[in-house]
Amino acid sequence: MLAIIENIQRCDLNCIEEAVAMQRLMDHYGYTQEELAxxxxxxxxTIANKIRLLKLSDKLLANALEHNxxxxxxxxxxxLPEEQRKRRRNIYI
Structure with a gap:
């Protein structure tokens, strides 16, 4: 657990990697967002906002990372509603 926490606190993780690590800690140790915070x-x-990023589909998350x-x-x-997300992702990506 200590290694994961240290990785989260490093500056070179992107927001998706942070969110995934936080979700894993919550799942593995049964932490609430408050406990993890x-x-x-x-x-x-901050925890809630990071975890919320994982609501996007894997494809959109991959595109978001690819295009920084x-x-x-x-x-x-x-x-955005799902249909608008699909149409508008081209604005960002």
Whole structure:
């Protein structure tokens, strides 16, 4: 667990990698977002925002990483209804 926490705290992880690591910690150890936030020294809202990134399909996440979308752009895609997401992803990608 310590290694995963250290990896999350490193600066060179992208937002998707952070989200995946956080979700794995929650799944494996049964942490709530609040518990994980305390362990990582982050706000619960930060954990929630990262985990929310994983709502996108694997294909959209892969495209987002390939085209270096920032977390803000990915969150904007998440807020769109599915059909608009498919149409608008070309704006970002």
């Amino acid at each position: 305390r362990k990582l020294g982050k706000a619960q809202s 979308l920032c977390e803000r752009q990915i969150r904007a895609l998440i807020r």
